[in-house]
Amino acid sequence: MIPKTRSGKTLRRVLRDLIENATHDEFDKQVAVPSTIEDQEAVTVAREKVREYFKVKGKDLHKATEARAKL
Amino acid sequence: MRDLNVKQSLTSYLRLAVYAPLLVGATTVLFEGKPVGTPDAGTFWRIVDEYKVTTMFTAPTALRAIRRDDGDNEFFERRGRQGALKTLRALFLAGERSEPSIVEMYQKLLAKHCAPGAMVVDNWWSSESGSPISGIALSAAAGFDFSSQDRPTPLSIKPGSAGKAMPGFDVRVVDDEGKEVKRGVMGNIVMGIPLAPTAFTTLWEDEERFYKGYMKRFDGKWVDTGDAGMIDNSGYISIMSRADDVINVAAHRFSTGAIEQAITTHPSVAEAAVVGIPDALKGHLPFAFITLSTHEHPEGAVPDDKLANEVQKLVREQIGAIASLGGMIQGKASCLCTDCM
Numbered sequence: 555m556i557p558k559t560r561s562g563k564t565l566r567r568v569l570r571d572l573i574e575n576a577t578h579d580e581f582d583k584q585v586a587v588p589s590t591i592e593d594q595e596a597v598t599v600a601r602e603k604v605r606e607y608f609k610v611k612g613k614d615l616h617k618a619t620e621a622r623a624k625l
Numbered sequence: 626m627r628d629l630n631v632k633q634s635l636t637s638y639l640r641l642a643v644y645a646p647l648l649v650g651a652t653t654v655l656f657e658g659k660p661v662g663t664p665d666a667g668t669f670w671r672i673v674d675e676y677k678v679t680t681m682f683t684a685p686t687a688l689r690a691i692r693r694d695d696g697d698n699e700f701f702e703r704r705g706r707q708g709a710l711k712t713l714r715a716l717f718l719a720g721e722r723s724e725p726s727i728v729e730m731y732q733k734l735l736a737k738h739c740a741p742g743a744m745v746v747d748n749w750w751s752s753e754s755g756s757p758i759s760g761i762a763l764s765a766a767a768g769f770d771f772s773s774q775d776r777p778t779p780l781s782i783k784p785g786s787a788g789k790a791m792p793g794f795d796v797r798v799v800d801d802e803g804k805e806v807k808r809g810v811m812g813n814i815v816m817g818i819p820l821a822p823t824a825f826t827t828l829w830e831d832e833e834r835f836y837k838g839y840m841k842r843f844d845g846k847w848v849d850t851g852d853a854g855m856i857d858n859s860g861y862i863s864i865m866s867r868a869d870d871v872i873n874v875a876a877h878r879f880s881t882g883a884i885e886q887a888i889t890t891h892p893s894v895a896e897a898a899v900v901g902i903p904d905a906l907k908g909h910l911p912f913a914f915i916t917l918s919t920h921e922h923p924e925g926a927v928p929d930d931k932l933a934n935e936v937q938k939l940v941r942e943q944i945g946a947i948a949s950l951g952g953m954i955q956g957k958a959s960c961l962c963t964d965c966m
Binding site: 555556558561562563564566567569570573574577599600603604606607610611612615616617618619620 | 955
């Protein structure tokens with residue numbers, strides 16, 4: 555679930571993007587993933603966990619602080 | 626002398642892994658493979674035994690994978706009890722932050738089963754520096770005389786710290802304006818110029834990118850490492866996280882690494898990754914992704930109340946109430962081990 559690079563660094567930025575997108579209800583939005591990722595599948599797993607968390611618990615707990623421009 | 630190097634990405638460590646051992650006529654053993662699952666979590670220790678490895682170099686993430694599969698260190702203990710790990714003098718860790726729990730665990734194992742005085746040495750550097758920026762020197766006398774056979778007792782380690790600045794590197798901690806902060810206070814880790822002779826002096830055919838990437842942020846005064854951390858009163862350097870992994874909660878700066886460290890002191894948590902989640906009141910709150918070290922993985926993404934409360938308590942106790950987690954998601958480890966893939 556926690557995506558990492560091949561040299562073992564945690565890709566926090568990917569998780570942060572998933573979480574931020576979730577606060578905007580944009581669960582399926584693409585996130586930038588570096589080519590050095592060890593296991594691409596970890597991002598998919600994290601995305602689904604974030605979706606589940608927001609459905610079960612986080613929906614009213616976390617709101618985006620600024621609305622995103624709809625382009 | 627033989628060295629065992631375990632590195633998934635070799636290029637940036639080539640100098641340490643191959644060139645540096647050659648300078649002293651040492652043999653390097655490169656192990657390319659998984660630390661667990663091929664066939665078990667004892668592979669590293671088998672190689673130490675079979676090749677009489679004296680100095681081992683790996684990333685903490687490999688040790689975490691072993692801890693997850695072999696929580697009681699049975700493989701290490703078994704080989705250790707046979708006296709098969711007596712050659713090992715040092716276990717070097719790099720590539721990412723080593724949390725104190727993993728350093729302490731292996732320091733105990735080394736003291737029990739390996740060479741007298743064997744140490745776990747967390748060290749910090751980058752491709753750009755070309756050699757360790759901080760660490761603990763095992764043969765400090767070689768700094769004066771390369772062929773010296775003197776082996777003064779090394780400085781002691783502080784789990785969680787990546788040691789002291791190595792010769793040639795002038796390491797400082799500064800605020801966002803480039804002003805040095807007090808000892809023990811977290812800030813941006815920078816280096817004074819010139820760097821040690823192993824380090825880069827430009828980027829290939831791209832002076833401008835070199836300037837923009839490393840020098841511009843502090844107006845040419847310091848080289849920006851992009852890492853955040855602190856230096857204590859004795860000069861030990863702790864690298865907490867990448868500078869952009871610092872979360873701002875109601876004007877308090879927290880390192881994701883420090884919060885992750887507090888979370889992983891919970892015995893059921895194998896690993897944690899903390900990021901900032903937007904919050905209307907405080908700007909951001911820390912939000913944790915955790916993987917469990919329990920054999921049975923619960924299915925749901927939301928941890929049960931007991932675990933959530935226990936983890937929250939650890940964060941409050943070790944970091945402070947203001948760092949309380951805004952939320953938590955649990956999941957399986959994206960493990961290197963074959964069962965999980």
